[in-house]
Amino acid sequence: MLISREPAGGRMPEDRLCRMLAAAGSDMGLDVIVFAPEGVREERGRGLVRGWTLAEGGWMPLLAPVPPVWFDRRFPRSPAEQAAGARAVRLLRRHGAAPLGCALPGKAQVYAALRRCRALAPLLPPTAAFRPRRLAGLLKAHPAGLFLKPAAGMQGRGTAALRPEPGGGIVRIAGRTMRNEAFELRVPEERLAQAAEALTRGRPYLVQPLLDLRTAADEPFDLRLFVQKDGSGRWGVTGAAVRIGRRGTAASNLHGGGTARPALPFLAAMLGDHAAARLLGEAKRAALLAAREAERAFGRLAEIGADFGIEPDGRLWLLELNAKPGRAIFAEIGDDAGERLAAERTISYGLRLMAAGAPARGTPGPALLTDRRRKRCMNGTTAHSTATMQEVQS
Numbered sequence: 001m002l003i004s005r006e007p008a009g010g011r012m013p014e015d016r017l018c019r020m021l022a023a024a025g026s027d028m029g030l031d032v033i034v035f036a037p038e039g040v041r042e043e044r045g046r047g048l049v050r051g052w053t054l055a056e057g058g059w060m061p062l063l064a065p066v067p068p069v070w071f072d073r074r075f076p077r078s079p080a081e082q083a084a085g086a087r088a089v090r091l092l093r094r095h096g097a098a099p100l101g102c103a104l105p106g107k108a109q110v111y112a113a114l115r116r117c118r119a120l121a122p123l124l125p126p127t128a129a130f131r132p133r134r135l136a137g138l139l140k141a142h143p144a145g146l147f148l149k150p151a152a153g154m155q156g157r158g159t160a161a162l163r164p165e166p167g168g169g170i171v172r173i174a175g176r177t178m179r180n181e182a183f184e185l186r187v188p189e190e191r192l193a194q195a196a197e198a199l200t201r202g203r204p205y206l207v208q209p210l211l212d213l214r215t216a217a218d219e220p221f222d223l224r225l226f227v228q229k230d231g232s233g234r235w236g237v238t239g240a241a242v243r244i245g246r247r248g249t250a251a252s253n254l255h256g257g258g259t260a261r262p263a264l265p266f267l268a269a270m271l272g273d274h275a276a277a278r279l280l281g282e283a284k285r286a287a288l289l290a291a292r293e294a295e296r297a298f299g300r301l302a303e304i305g306a307d308f309g310i311e312p313d314g315r316l317w318l319l320e321l322n323a324k325p326g327r328a329i330f331a332e333i334g335d336d337a338g339e340r341l342a343a344e345r346t347i348s349y350g351l352r353l354m355a356a357g358a359p360a361r362g363t364p365g366p367a368l369l370t371d372r373r374r375k376r377c378m379n380g381t382t383a384h385s386t387a388t389m390q391e392v393q394s
Contacts, residue, residue: 002088004074004081006036007052007059014073017327020343021071022054028347033064037074037081037088040066047095066095069350071302072103073324075154100350101302104294104323106151107206113297114290114318123286123318125309130205132193138207139164139171139192145210148175148196150203154322156180156245160199161210162192173199182246211317213309220245223263223280223308225287226325226338229301231348235291237284238345239338241329242266260332271314279316283308286318294321302349 001021003013012018018034025032035051042048047066052059070092076082089099104110111127114120128138130148138146145163153159160175171192174184187195214220226239240263267276287306295301305325309317330339 001032001034001071001073002085002092003034003036004076004085006038010059012052012059013075016331017073017343019054020327020339021346024340024343024347026054028344028351030347030351032347033062033067034059037084040088040091042091042095047091047097066092066097068096068354069098069100071100071346071350075324098353099300100346100353101323102299104298104301104304104321106204107149107153107320108151108204110294110298110321111206114293114321117289117293120286120290120293120318123308123316125208125211125317125319127206127208130196130200130207132197135162135192135196135207136189139189142209144212147208147210148199148205149208150178150200151206152204153178154324158200158203158205162196163210164189175199211309212311213317215244217247219247221310222319223267223283223310224260224325224329225283225306225308226303226327226329226342227287227291227306228303228342228345229349230345231352233349233352235288236345237287238342239330239335240264240280240284241333241335243329260329262333262335267310270310270312275314279310279314282316286316290318290321294323302346 001018005013012034022032031053033049033051033053035049039050041050048063049066050061050063052061074085076085108129111124115124135146139162143164145161148160148162150158156176157180158176158178160173163172165172169189170186171189172184172186173195176182213222221242221244224241224243225237227235228238229235241260242263243258243260245258264276264280267279270276271279290306291301291304294304301323303325305322307319307322309319327339327342330342
């Protein structure tokens with residue numbers, strides 16, 4: 001397991017996840033080694049990793065050959081950490097190690113790939129590349145507001161909701177900085193483009209209509225489905241939770257101070273038992289299809305987090321996919337069995353790749369779309385949704 005940095009104070013980054021994987025690996029006869037980029041080295045033509053393994057409840061250092069399969073859990077906080085991680089990955093690949101799954105590209109490319117599937121297209125919000133001078137026109141077309149998000153962001157960082165205030169003339173912008181700090185400001189409409197440019201700082205951004213995805217208490221929320229491959233290479237839904245952000249903020253991510261609740265009881269209170277069960281089933285089918293479509297477009301994947309928005313009338317939106325989903329939702333909702341299953345599926349799929357001699361460059365694996373599934377996706381009977389925004393192209 002490749003992490004971003006070495007442990008501090010005897011704890012690993014994502015220490016709970018590391019321990020869960022180590023325990024699951026031990027049960028299946030596999031040694032799980034946790035290592036940082038600095039620990040990947042080459043000596044006399046051999047690839048080695050200096051890392052840690054769990055023994056008697058503590059992390060013990062060891063030096064081992066490069067593992068045949070590695071699980072990428074890097075979340076670099078600086079250009080130096082990004083560069084160190086890239087160097088480590090090059091060395092791992094040079095010595096035949098294969099990633100458990102590949103990374104997804106930016107949100108625009110993922111959106112374009114999913115939109116080519118006619119069964120998924122109606123679930124995708126209209127999305128356009130951010131252009132400051134177009135904001136005023138987009139606000140007129142979508143008077144409820146707009147939502148801005150980085151094209152390569154994660155954990156809700158850098159997101160912002162733009163809402164015109166009653167009476168006109170002023171736009172309220174609320175969101176989170178790239179340092180994940182909440183902010184709110186009011187700007188005159190004529191200064192909206194400049195304010196948005198200051199927020200984005202030249203980074204690629206996407207803009208979408210501001211959907212009504214809030215609780216009755218004005219809290220943003222979404223539905224996160226945790227989707228994984230198992231030891232047979234088949235996709236399945238391991239867990240589901242509703243994530244609820246702080247009142248008045250733009251995103252519901254747990255890293256931004258949000259909380260999580262079990263999905264079905266929350267949806268049942270919102271929509272009723274029958275509608276909630278139907279909607280959750282629809283979301284699960286869409287998440288599994290999205291995982292297969294993303295894999296077909298970008299290469300082998302092992303797990304994704306699929307985020308859905310739900311409007312008060314039950315309208316379902318597929319907001320985005322995350323190839324490195326966090327697992328804090330399991331602990332947050334008290335789903336110990338789901339958390340253990342998630343760890344077991346990670347190890348089981350890794351063992352499958354090892355047994356099959358996994359390709360080293362994240363090429364599509366054994367659980368890609370069958371011809372029948374691909375035909376159904378491309379020839380679905382549901383038409384594309386119309387939108388006033390110019391759709392993002394990959």
